[in-house]
Structure formats: C-alpha cells, structure tokens
Amino acid sequence: xxxxxxxxxxxxxxxxxxxxxxxxxxxxxxxAALARTHAAFTAWKxxxxxxxxxxxxxxxxxxxxxxxxxxxxxxxRPAQAAxxxxxxxxxxxxxxxxxxxxxxxxxxxxxxxxxxxxAWPPAYLMADLRTSAGEWQDHQLADGTRIALRGGSAVNLRxxxxxxxxxxxxxxxxxxxxxxxARPFVVQTAHGRIRALGTRFMVERRPDATVLxxxxxxxxxxxxAGGAPLRVQAGERLRFTAAxxxxxxxxxxxxxxxxxxxxxxxxxxxxxxxxxDALARQRPGYLHYDRAALEGIRVSAVLPLDxxxxxxxxxxxxxxQLRVRMVTRYLAMVDVAPQP
Amino acid sequence: MHSxxxxxxxxxxxxxxxxxxxxxxxxxxxxxxxxxTFVRILASRDALLGLREPRAYLTTTAQHLLIDRARRQAxxxxxxAELAALADSQPGLAxxxxxxxxxxxxxxxxxxxxxxLPPKPARAFLLHFLDGEPQGVIAATLGVxxxxxxxxxxxxxxxxxxxxxGNA
Numbered sequence: 001x002x003x004x005x006x007x008x009x010x011x012x013x014x015x016x017x018x019x020x021x022x023x024x025x026x027x028x029x030x031x032a033a034l035a036r037t038h039a040a041f042t043a044w045k046x047x048x049x050x051x052x053x054x055x056x057x058x059x060x061x062x063x064x065x066x067x068x069x070x071x072x073x074x075x076x077r078p079a080q081a082a083x084x085x086x087x088x089x090x091x092x093x094x095x096x097x098x099x100x101x102x103x104x105x106x107x108x109x110x111x112x113x114x115x116x117x118x119a120w121p122p123a124y125l126m127a128d129l130r131t132s133a134g135e136w137q138d139h140q141l142a143d144g145t146r147i148a149l150r151g152g153s154a155v156n157l158r159x160x161x162x163x164x165x166x167x168x169x170x171x172x173x174x175x176x177x178x179x180x181x182a183r184p185f186v187v188q189t190a191h192g193r194i195r196a197l198g199t200r201f202m203v204e205r206r207p208d209a210t211v212l213x214x215x216x217x218x219x220x221x222x223x224x225a226g227g228a229p230l231r232v233q234a235g236e237r238l239r240f241t242a243a244x245x246x247x248x249x250x251x252x253x254x255x256x257x258x259x260x261x262x263x264x265x266x267x268x269x270x271x272x273x274x275x276x277d278a279l280a281r282q283r284p285g286y287l288h289y290d291r292a293a294l295e296g297i298r299v300s301a302v303l304p305l306d307x308x309x310x311x312x313x314x315x316x317x318x319x320x321q322l323r324v325r326m327v328t329r330y331l332a333m334v335d336v337a338p339q340p
Numbered sequence: 341m342h343s344x345x346x347x348x349x350x351x352x353x354x355x356x357x358x359x360x361x362x363x364x365x366x367x368x369x370x371x372x373x374x375x376x377t378f379v380r381i382l383a384s385r386d387a388l389l390g391l392r393e394p395r396a397y398l399t400t401t402a403q404h405l406l407i408d409r410a411r412r413q414a415x416x417x418x419x420x421a422e423l424a425a426l427a428d429s430q431p432g433l434a435x436x437x438x439x440x441x442x443x444x445x446x447x448x449x450x451x452x453x454x455x456x457l458p459p460k461p462a463r464a465f466l467l468h469f470l471d472g473e474p475q476g477v478i479a480a481t482l483g484v485x486x487x488x489x490x491x492x493x494x495x496x497x498x499x500x501x502x503x504x505x506g507n508a
Contacts, residue, residue, distance in 0.1 A: 016497035020490060027474040054501070061453065061500050064446050065469045072443075073433045075426055076471050079447060082419035083470075086451035087462055089407075089414040286437045293368065331420065331440070 008050070015054040018044060019062065130154035131171070133284040134306065136263065144178030145185065148260070150305070152281025159183075171281055172204045174215075174260055191242045192223035199234075202260070206274060213237045215253045221245060265303040265311070272297040272322075275315070276334060283308040289334040297322070297336075348394055349378055356398050363406070373409070377402045411455075415447055453500040464489050465496035 018041045025034035045052040068079035131137050134151045141147065143164065147155065153171020157164075164185045166175070177185045179198030187194040187203055191210040194203065199217035203210060212221060214236050220229040224242035232238045236248040251268075259266045267275050272294045280287040282305045301318060303311035312324045312332065323337035353374065360370035380401055423440070427433045435443070454462050460482055467473040467481065468489075475493075479486045 012498055012501050013494065016494040016501070019497060020493045023468060023493075024475055024490075027468070027472050057504065058497055058501055061450070061504060062469055065450055065466075068443060068446060068450075068470065072423060072426055072435070073430055078419050078422035078426060079443070080466060080470060081422040082415045082447050083451055083454070083466055085418035086411045086415035086447070087454060087459070089411045331424070331437075 008054075011048075011050050011054050012058075014044070015051065015058055018055065019058055023062075128156045130169075133280075134282050134308075141178075143180060143183075146176040146178075148174040150260075150281070151283075168203055168205045168210070170205050172202065172278070174200070174202045174257075176200045190224070191240055192221060192225075192245075195220045195222065195229070202256070204278075206277065209239050209241045211237065211239045213251060213253070213256060215257055259302065263305045265301075265305050267303070268300050269298050270300075271295055272299050272315075272319075275299050275301075275303070279303070279305075279308045279311055282306075283332075286331050287334065288331065293336060294334070348381070348398075352394055352398055353378070355395065356402060359399060360402060373402055373405050376405050380405065411451065412448060415451055416444055419444060419447060450500075453503045454496070455503070457496055457499045460484070461492040461496045461499070464492040465500075468493055 018037075021037050022034065022041060025037050041055070045055050069076045072078045129137070129139060129147070129149060131149045131151050131153050136151065137149045139147045139149075141157070141159075143159070145164070147166070149155065150172040153173060154169040155173060156167040156169060158167070159165070162183065164180070164183050165188055166173075166186070167188045173187075175185075175187065175196075177196045177198050177200070181197065185196045187196075189203075189205050189210040194201070194210075194212055196217075196219040199219055200215040201219060202213040202215065204213075212219065212232060214232050214234050216234050218231055218233050220231055221238055221240055222229045223240050223244050225244060227244065230238065230245055230248075232248055235250055235253050237251040238248045239246045256266055265275070265278055267278075273289065273291045276287060276289050276294070297319060299315065299319070301314060303314055305311070309326075312334070316322050316324050321336050323335055325333045356377065357370055357374045360373050361367055364370050364373070377398060381398075420440075423435070454465065457465075463482060464478050467478045468475065473481075475486050475489045479489045482489070484492075
C-alpha cells in the first residue's frame, strides 16, 4: 500500500520534471531540444498508464494556466494580478483574520453567486424582429399595425387567415393595432395572451411576468393557466403571470406615451431589479447585480434610456445606499454599499 | 431521526449567526456564511470529530469560508481592474460576460491549487507557465540560482497535483 503511494509520488515527480524541461525548451525557443524532449516525454508516458495519467492531469492544469491569456487578448497581466492578489490574501490569512481586516474585503463585494450576466438567448437571435441594446425601431406591418420596439427586444410574427399573432420573446413594445374585425390581434408571452381588435397598448416582458399598459380602447387578457379572460381598459395597467393576473391599477397613460417618445423610463414604486433589467436591455455592455440583494429596494423615477450611465447615476443620487461601479466601459456592477 | 447535525444546527446556529454578524457587520452576509458553514460540515465526513468542541469547530469552518470569500473577491477585483485598464488601451478588447466568468472560474481553481505554496515557488510558477519567462530570467528576478528555480517549478507542479486530487 505505502509502496504504491511511494510509486505514485515518484511518478508525479518525474512527470513534473518532464513538464518543466519541456517548458524550459519552449521559453528558450530551442526547437530542436523541444522536439527531442517531447519525443522522450511521449515515450515515458507510453511506458506506463500511471505515467500517462499523472502527466495528463498536470498538463490539463498548465493548459488552464496558459488559457488565461486568451481572453485578455493574449495578455497575461490581468491573470497575473488576480492570482497575486489571491495568493497574498491567502498568505496574509492569519494576521488578517485576527486583525479583522478580512471584514473589509468580505464586505467590499457581495458574493457574486447570483450575478446577473446578460446574454442573448437563442430565441432572441432567431426572432423575426429584434433590437440590440439601446436601439429603437418602428415597424409598420402589412395590415397597417405599427410596432415600436425598445432596445433589447425581440418579437416573432405569425399572421394567418384566422388571426394575427405577435410573440413577445423579450423586451418592451408599443403596439398600435390596425382594426380587422375578422382577424383578432394577439400578443403571446410565456405568461398568457392579450387579445385586441383595434387598440394601442404597451407590453413589457419581464422574467417573471408580463405587464400590459393600455393607452386606448380595451383588450382581453388570458393568463396561460386558463380561467375567464379579463378585460383591461384604457388607462389601466395589468401585471400577469402564467398562474393569473393581479388586479389592474390605474396609470398615467398620456405621460407614459410621451415618455416612450422621449426615450424615458418612468417607474413608480417598482423593485430595483426590474428597473435594472429595463436599463440592462438598453445598455451596450453588461450590468452585474444580485437580484436577491436588491429585491427589497423600491424605486420611483424618470430615467433617460438613451444614457444609461446617467440613469444609473440618478438611481444612486436617489438611493444613497446604492453603489454603482464602472469596472470597464462594458462592465458595471450595482450593489449595496457596505456600511462604514 | 435525531442526527448530530440537527442537534448542532439547533443548538448553535443562532450563536454562529451572532458571531458572524459581529465580524461582518452585515446580516445578509452573515446568514449566507452561516448557511454555507453548515452545508460544508454536512458535506464533510469528519463532522463527528468536531462535536466535542462544537463552537470552535463551527467558527473554524466559518473562518475558512470567510478567507475563501476574501480571496475570491481579491482575485475578482484585481482581474477586472486590470482587464479594464487593458480594455482602455486596446479598444478592440471586449470579452463577453461568459468569457469573463469562465476566466474567473479558471483563476479560482488555479489559485486554490496554488494555495499553501510558499511565495517564491508560487511566483516562479506564474512567471514561467503564465508569463512564459525563461528560467534564467526568473532566477534573476527572485535572486536565486537557475537550479533553485527548477526546483521551485517542480515543487509547484507537485503541490498543484496533490491539491487537485493527487495521491492519497
């Protein structure tokens, strides 16, 4: 038993020697020596499956180390800085833990476990109409219906003889439905459907719910789980999930439409993550935030959607506990500032 | 079923939470770490060993988690800051969030593998395998002989090998 362990130690030591020799030849740019060492190393690995196994694990680790350069454009500096910071944190551990200095570090960044990384899902990329972050589009369809899309939105259109269906994959739209008594217009999301004849309304597809805001006339909402359809009138707003709808609330339709035209986001007592979702769709970059940590913060504000940097600044001005850090132009992090 | 873990949780969870809250000054983080502490104890097979001194055992485990967190955060912050500086000088450089996350995960694994290694072997390892510096240059940087650099490199590789599930 211990003989096996000793064997394994010896094999690992030999594998390490080989890899150090290989890398040495490589860094010295000595091609002939590298070829010779490589051939000898290959023969050593072939001689015993345990050799191959030990070498393979070390090579995998070294590949990971070398792969770190790739994403920084071949530059090793970010990885080097990160590892040095981590190693010195590790080496300071006892002193730091005793002095309580570790606390400052722990508080500096909330655990990025629930970091929200925004990526474009395939359903967005394959949609019939879609806008990129910060882009606004207006479309007039063949039947005269007009659709305006805010940034980061995607819709699929299915028109047939019986009905006109618009599937809202993600984002925010403003729809001005052309009257067609024979073919109802239906907006479909994962949470249910909105049926209209000729009206104007806005729909926002959030991760957990769909929000319908009526501008003119009426529509009928049918949550995915079934039940009687609900009538929603001009000036009303209805939030529904697949399971059902909350009671409709009154909202200021006229100013909301003006806000859309001025590219503003009007929020009234809304959870912060929902506001950040809307800003993230407008932002050509990535917004990191921990939904769970920010869920309890509610916001009322008018925010410029064409300048999300300013919008974030306005949020911080209104919510002193909030902190926004621009890590790079394309990476911003929002969290709750640690208490001093 | 009255498991020892249950008893440990029932008797000491509140106390641990208070201890962490005093250390962290943040109820949210304290609850997270307290939770992770019990998860880690559940996952470790030597849970029973600690029961004679349950509170010392809990705080030791929690302390380790705090250090892990601090290390992870120092790593992440240094990486993103350098990447930002680099992106400012190289306008074409824009890694996707997936790439950044993958790089951070790789960095965490590597820093965990290097943890516990003395500073000089760790420096030599990174200079050689990450930066591609020849052994002679590293010897000059660290003020040691080339033979010593070679020893450091082998030592570092063996350390990582053992840390990533090497020979028992």
